[in-house]
Amino acid sequence: MKRYVVMMSVLMALLFFTGNVVFAGAEKDPLKPRVPKDHRGMAKKTKSPIYKKASKASAEIIAEGKKIFEGKGTCFNCHGKSGKGDGPAGKVLNPGPRDFTNCKFHKKRKDGELFWVIKNGSPGTGMVPLIPSAISEEEAWKVIAYERSFCEKYKK
Ligand code: HEC
Numbered sequence: 534m535k536r537y538v539v540m541m542s543v544l545m546a547l548l549f550f551t552g553n554v555v556f557a558g559a560e561k562d563p564l565k566p567r568v569p570k571d572h573r574g575m576a577k578k579t580k581s582p583i584y585k586k587a588s589k590a591s592a593e594i595i596a597e598g599k600k601i602f603e604g605k606g607t608c609f610n611c612h613g614k615s616g617k618g619d620g621p622a623g624k625v626l627n628p629g630p631r632d633f634t635n636c637k638f639h640k641k642r643k644d645g646e647l648f649w650v651i652k653n654g655s656p657g658t659g660m661v662p663l664i665p666s667a668i669s670e671e672e673a674w675k676v677i678a679y680e681r682s683f684c685e686k687y688k689k
Contacts (some may be wrong), residue, residue, distance in 0.1 A: 560618060561628035563638045567655045568646050579645030581674040586688040587644045590678035595689055598679025606668050606676055611659060616683035626659040633683035647677050 568576045584590040590598075602608045611623035619645035623630040631638065651673045654662040664673055681687045 540651075545567070547601050552664045559627075559629050560632060561658075563631060563635060566642075566646065566668070568649045569656070570689035572649065572653075573634040573646070577643045579643075579648055581644055581648075581677070583671065583674050584678065587647075587678045587681045588639065588684075590681070594675050594678045596683050598675035598682075601668060601672050601676045601689075602679050606663065606672065608676065608680075612680075616680065623659075628658055630659070633680045636684040638688055639681055639684045639687070644674075645678055647680065648673055651677070 551582055566573060581587065584594060602612075609620055610631060611620045611624060611626065612631040613620040613630075618630040618632040620630065633639075642668060648659060648670075651668075652662060652664040652670075654660050664670055668676065682689065
């Protein structure tokens with residue numbers, strides 16, 4: 534009986550830890566809003582000065598966004614060059630970085646909400662505020678256009 538209890542505890546511990554290994558780096562539900570409620574209305578209304586909608590930005594702006602994403606913005610470190618959230622630093626984060634190839638995510642979020650998170654971070658996660666420390670506001674709008682383009686529908 535005692536041996537059974539010991540074996541069960543070992544099994545439970547194993548399940549618990551392998552579970553954690555499997556889930557480390559997994560995204561927290563990407564369809565739930567990240568901007569806190571008291572800022573969300575304003576954030577949703579925030580518009581880019583360089584285009585009407587990030588998903589409709591010109592190929593030139595998207596190309597500039599790619600340079601920032603893979604360069605000074607350091608976004609690729611976590612979000613991955615693929616945009617899937619599989620960058621080297623992203624793999625160890627919990628919750629994991631956003632997978633920008635997920636079109637459902639893009640559909641749920643206004644451009645202004647993405648901008649808010651780049652400026653203020655997503656509290657309690659590895660997504661820290663990156664304006665103005667890494668990039669300017671204008672650069673953020675360009676990088677948002679690039680992030681949208683990971684969704685096949687918005688590719689140019
Ligand atoms: C240190 C790792 C790291 C870096 C560098 C990083 N991110 Fe993130 N990012 C994250 C994580 C983790 C999340 C998921 C946060 C969450 O689930 O709330 C995230 C989420 C996001 C989101 C989704 C916000 C939402 O509404 O769900 C956007 C947009 C974003 N990042 C943009 C950027 C941009 C642009 C850059 C570069 C300028 C960047 N990130 C750099 C880790 C990072």
